[in-house]
Amino acid sequence: MTKADIVTKVANETGVEKAAVLATVESFMKNVKGSLAGGENVYLRGFGSFIVKKRAEKTGRNISKNQSIIIPAHNIPAFKPAKTFVENVKTKVKVK
Structure with a gap:
């Protein structure tokens, strides 16, 4: 949709x-x-929450250059559905 x-x-x-x-x-x-x-954060009762998640600093790899790189700590947006919403989807959605 x-x-x-x-x-x-x-x-x-x-x-x-x-x-x-x-x-x-x-x-x-x-x-x-x-x-x-x-x-x-944004909370919508019965629907879910739009939240900010914090990602810690980590080490990654640049495969093409064969180098280790540091990925700095950063925030990302996320959605966490409400329990009633999750249960509704679980019971009503038919997998094709």
Whole structure:
């Protein structure tokens, strides 16, 4: 499902214009990205949490040059689904 699919589906379900729904979805994503960039987690009860994970410094390999390199500590965005969401997906999704 793409962002366009989500906008169309929400517009059809709510009766709100697609342009307004698109602006709302864009604003939501902008605010989530901004919060995560500022180091703040976003919690959506019953859906999940957008969190910032810290990765420790580690040693990696550049195979083409046969060298060890240091990968510095950094933060990455992650999504952790709510327990009810996970259970819903487990029971309802049929594997093809």
